[in-house]
Amino acid sequence: MANFFKDNDDLQFYFERGIDWTRLVELTEHDFRAPDGPGDVKEAVELYRDIANLVGEFVAAEVAPHAAQLDREAVDLVDGEAVHPPRLQAIFDQINEMELNGLCLPRELGGLNAPLMLYYLTSEVIGRADVSVMAHHGFHGGMAAAMLIFSVREGTTKVDPDNGVILETRFQRYIEEIVRGEAWGCMDITEPDAGSDMAKLRCKAEQDEDGNWFVTGQKIFITSGHGKYHFVIARTEQAGDPDDPFAGLGGLSMFLVPAYEERDGERVRLASLDRLEEKLGHHASVTAQLSFERSPAHLIGQRGEGFKYMLTLMNGARLGVGFECIGLCEAAIRLAEGYAAERRSMGKSIDRHEMIADYLDEMRTEVQALRAVCVHGAYHEEVATKIELALRFADMSDTERAQLEREQKMHKRKARRVTPLLKYFGAEKAVEMARRCVQIHGGVGYTKEYGAEKLLRDAMVMPIYEGTSQIQALMAMKxxxxxxxxxxxxxxxxxxxxxxxxxxxxxxxxxxxxxxxxxxxxxxxxxxxxxxxxxxxxxxxxxxxxxxxxxxxxxxxxxxxxxxxxxxxxxxxxxxxxxxxxxxxxxxxxxxxxxxxxxxxxxxxxxxxxxxxxxxxxxxxxxxxxxxxxxxxxxxxx
Known part of the structure; x- marks a missing residue:
């Protein structure tokens, strides 16, 4: 049986030898104090391996063979609601049955409590099967995890310091709803005339005399924007002087806005779903335009902290896109290698012609380098975040705290160094490798018969979304x-x-x-x-x-x-x-x-x-x- 996890030797290297699972597992399992968790690192890693194999088999059998159908059958907008085609819906029903929506969420919230590293590795595997399926999948557990970490940072989560178990958290009902597969979330940042320049955002939030918040404005190009829970960046501080700090990023705040609610078994819209974009690729992933008109909202953290919370979302998203790009590159390489090995020209298969051999060698080398940097970035980002949780909730001596703070600083520095680099390189190489895949296929690559052209269409968005390649380059330079x-x-x-x-x-x-x-x-x-x-x-x-x-x-x-x-x-x-x-x-x-x-x-x-x-x-x-x-x-x- 085909398995997109087992058949990748380089990915196997990282899982078996290239990742320090011991540190990740100890932090994730709170030094094995949780009563229902694994007893040691070996037991935990065995579970992770089983999950990775399960995902590898699933996507090879149930996603990849239907990639062309997913590309043809777009999500429709019917009476103001997005309707998934049957094949896409069946895939996400199976993902829910496999409990992958709660893969990295704590057990007490219905999740499996696996490290984010496992999520990222399986992201590559799913992305290889169909990158648009992976894009939508990421807005399930990823947004639930964001709700949890935001609640932790604003001080509305209580944890038992003895075993690390969450006693209560602000958005627990929403998180559990996502884990059950009944909802998902999204990030609402971009507006008309305000993309990378966030200082120009005009969506506003107002507070009534009872302290309730309401969001008004329009958001565009929102991936999985037909979801229920929206993290919305909105302006809360008005400034008359352009030089006032509140006139730019300092005037932005972060809100969690439910786009609808259920009343007496019927869906009532709190934000309107205006349109679904007709895109070049990524057809199984919705890109939506929405309007908010005094939509009830929950303020995250403090007023004026929106940009800070947005960076948390974007860092995770950029790492995720890096792994999506690996998956797409892997698909392009394998499609090109398979065709080149069979296609004969001038007395030999074209993979033995010097230029094609050079193309394939470069593609394989670059995707392996990209995987190395992505795994490195994901590891250090996750360890830094989990040390932050330990510093907030665990009982420890001053010496232990100082040591952990130094370690966290090191991990944050290493993650920050490579995050814009991997997003830049991964996105650019996804386009380049998909185009080379078309070129190696020759004339048939320009047709829909082999799927090479779909990879190129899907790749074209990678240098654009979750921060353009140019923004990544400016961040790295700065x-x-x-x-x-x-x-x-x-x-x-x-x-x-x-x-x-x-x-x-x-x-x-x-x-x-x-x-x-x-x-x-x-x-x-x-x-x-x-x-x-x-x-x-x-x-x-x-x-x-x-x-x-x-x-x-x-x-x-x-x-x-x-x-x-x-x-x-x-x-x-x-x-x-x-x-x-x-x-x-x-x-x-x-x-x-x-x-x-x-x-x-x-x-x-x-x-x-x-x-x-x-x-x-x-x-x-x-x-x-x-x-x-x-x-x-x-x-x-x-």
């Missing part, structure tokens, strides 16, 4: 250069260490990784030096006595980082190459059979990084000058 400005001595020290290892390391692969790191440091140094130089030029006419404040404090990101913003995507590609190489080197040192993968990755990454560095060092001035002239002309016209 974090990287910001860290240099905060601690330049550390940056210089790490650069010198990389150059030394590039010459002195005994292992030739370690020397190559160090050279790649040195290339990355060169790119970073060029960008920060150019940024500082441009800033100094901007001090012309400023009294020298004011230079310290002007240079060290008064930074305008849009003005002072223009050169770095221009090259943000190039830097991000180098940063991903570097991060993947570091992770694969660590694997190779612990597991010698992984050396071959590291060598393949370096063969690709070294030349790419040198090319990106050359572009950063030699291009950009002409375009920036043109933009300056255009802006000057526009200002004069006004």
């Amino acid at each position: 974090d990287t250069l910001g860290a240099i400005m905060k601690n330049p001595q550390r940056f210089l020290r790490r650069g010198a260490q990389a150059r030394w290892r590039a010459m002195s390391a005994r292992d030739p692969l370690e020397r190559r990784v160090a050279k790649l790191q040195a290339t990355s440091f060169q790119a970073q140094q060029h960008l920060i030096t150019r940024t500082a130089t441009d800033k100094m030029r901007g001090l012309k006419g400023v009294a020298m006595t004011s230079w310290p404040d002007a240079f060290l404090k008064n930074w305008n990101p849009k003005r002072d980082f223009r050169f770095a913003m221009l090259h943000a995507e190039r830097l991000t590609k180098i940063l991903f190459d570097e991060a993947a190489a570091e992770l694969l080197l660590a694997q190779a040192q612990a597991h010698p059979e992984r050396r071959e993968l590291l060598e393949r990755w370096l063969d690709r990454a070294e030349t790419r990084a040198r090319f990106m560095l050359d572009e950063i060092q030699t291009t950009g001035d002409r375009l920036l000058s043109t933009l300056d002239e255009t802006e000057t002309a526009a200002d004069a016209a006004e």
Whole structure:
């Protein structure tokens, strides 16, 4: 029987040897104090393996064979409600029967209490079968988990410190409803004329004299927006002055808004479902437009904290998209490999032709590198979050608390470093690999017969949703250069260490990784030096006595980082190459059979990084000058 989990050797490596299950299980099971939990790590991991195998068999038998049908049969809008076609509904009925909606939720809330890592690994498996099914599935347990963590952070969850069992939590009824498969949620952020620029959001929330909140406004492009529970970003603080902090992100708050409720067995709408978008791909995943008209809402946390809570949602979503992209890439590779092995041309199968062999080798190498970075990011994000819960609820000494706080800081730093990188690289490679899959199929790839064109249509949204590729690149650039400005001595020290290892390391692969790191440091140094130089030029006419404040404090990101913003995507590609190489080197040192993968990755990454560095060092001035002239002309016209 086909099994999308068992048939993937690289995925098996992570499950069996590449993930520190011990730390995850100890945190998830509260050091095995829960009365109905597993007795030790081995027992827990056996359960996780059984679940992964179950999902692998299910999607291979019940989802992948019907991908074309799911693509043809769109969800319909009938009398203001979204209606799933029978095949899609049958799949989600089976998912519910398998209790996957509560996979990572606590047992006391009806869940299985598995680590998020297991959810992410199965996300890849489901995404390989059909990425739009995975997209919708993610808005079940994922949104229930968000309700729980938000309640924890705002202080409305009570936990027994002796065994970690939740005694009560604010949205318990909603969470249990999702676990039972009776509802799901979504994130409502985007509005007309307000996408990546969240400061322009206009959906508003108002409070009546009794303290009740109501949301009014329109949201568009909402994935799984036909769900019941909506996390809505809305403006609660009005500011007359554009420079007032409340005029931008500081005026946003987060709300949980039920879109409907059941009264006497009938659904009563509290927010209208206006339309379902007709999309290029992802046909089994609804993208909706909604209107709220004084819809009753629950404020999450405090007023003005909306952006903070949104980041929590987006971090998880970006990790999820990374694993979805792995699944789609895996589907593209396997479809291309299978066709190339059978299609003969000029006396041999086309997978033995040099260019096609090179395509397939690069695709396989890059998806393995992406998996390494995604697993790394997911692990550190989950451990950081679960340490946060332990710090809030567990009884411990001051020494233990200080140690946990240091550990949490380390995990958060590692997760933050790679999250924008994996979202960027995964999304871009999903499109590239799907397009290559079409190319390898030739003329039949342009038809619907083999499914290659569907993969390309499904992939096209990956660089757009849950934060565009350009936003990810800007985040990575900002974090990287910001860290240099905060601690330049550390940056210089790490650069010198990389150059030394590039010459002195005994292992030739370690020397190559160090050279790649040195290339990355060169790119970073060029960008920060150019940024500082441009800033100094901007001090012309400023009294020298004011230079310290002007240079060290008064930074305008849009003005002072223009050169770095221009090259943000190039830097991000180098940063991903570097991060993947570091992770694969660590694997190779612990597991010698992984050396071959590291060598393949370096063969690709070294030349790419040198090319990106050359572009950063030699291009950009002409375009920036043109933009300056255009802006000057526009200002004069006004």
